[in-house]
Amino acid sequence: MxxxxxxxxxxxxxxxxxxxxxxxxxxxxEPQDQSPGLWLTGELATEDVADWSFTEQHEEIFVQTRSPWLIPHSVTTYCATYNDSFYLFSAYYGGGDFPDLRRWNKNVVRDPRVRLKIGDQLFDQTLSYIDDESIRTPVHQAFVDKYPQWASPGLENVHIFQVL
CATH class of the missing domain: 1.20.5 (Single alpha-helices involved in coiled-coils or other helix-helix interfaces)
Incomplete structure (x- = not known):
């Protein structure tokens, strides 16, 4: 029985x-503020994006990464353009070792393929971590200019990804 x-x-x-x-x-x-989500929904863009300047009117975007156990992990993040390139960032406000402090950072380092949601559109893209200070410094400034209310934890605690 x-x-x-x-x-x-x-x-x-x-x-x-x-x-x-x-x-x-x-x-x-989908993610909400600082709470992560899973799958993103929307209309998948079929054309490559040549000009990311339209993102300047969006405060936050969603990033969906690939977890090791095949379940998507999505977060909200800030974005900015600089010299016709599109960048995302991850701020470690209390310091900490990159990429260990953020699950989405660990996922991107392991597998750089992501899905971005900007407005109602989905974009399948690849991210590249930027560690070149000659690029990081002006891109960080682009974030500061776009988000004047943002209190940056300092360049050493801001991790920048370029959307390829």
């Missing part, structure tokens, strides 16, 4: 889990 109860309970748990995953695949589960 107990075996039958456990069998029914196990099957019920599997059905509920599959239903939840399928529902999330269809409707997505």
């Amino acid at each position: 107990m075996g039958k109860i456990f069998q029914i309970g196990g099957i019920s748990l599997i059905v509920i889990t599959l239903f939840t995953i399928l529902s999330l695949l269809v409707v997505g589960y």
Whole structure:
């Protein structure tokens, strides 16, 4: 009798889990402020983007990364353009070792393919970590100029990715 109860309970748990995953695949589960999300939804752009200047009118964008266990991990982040290139950043306000402090940073270092959501559009892109100070310094300034209310933790604690 107990075996039958456990069998029914196990099957019920599997059905509920599959239903939840399928529902999330269809409707997505986007990040909210500092709370991460899963899948992003929207219209997938089919053309390559030559001019990212339209992003200047967006305060935050969503970034969906690929986790090691094949479940997407998405976050909100700030973005800016500099010299016709598009950049994202990750601020480590209390310091800390890059990329260990942010799961999305760890995911990007492991697999740089991401999905960006800007407005209602989705863009499949690749990110590249920028460690060249001659690029980091002016890009950091572009972030400061775009977000004058932002209190930067200092260039040493801001990690910058270029969208390729």
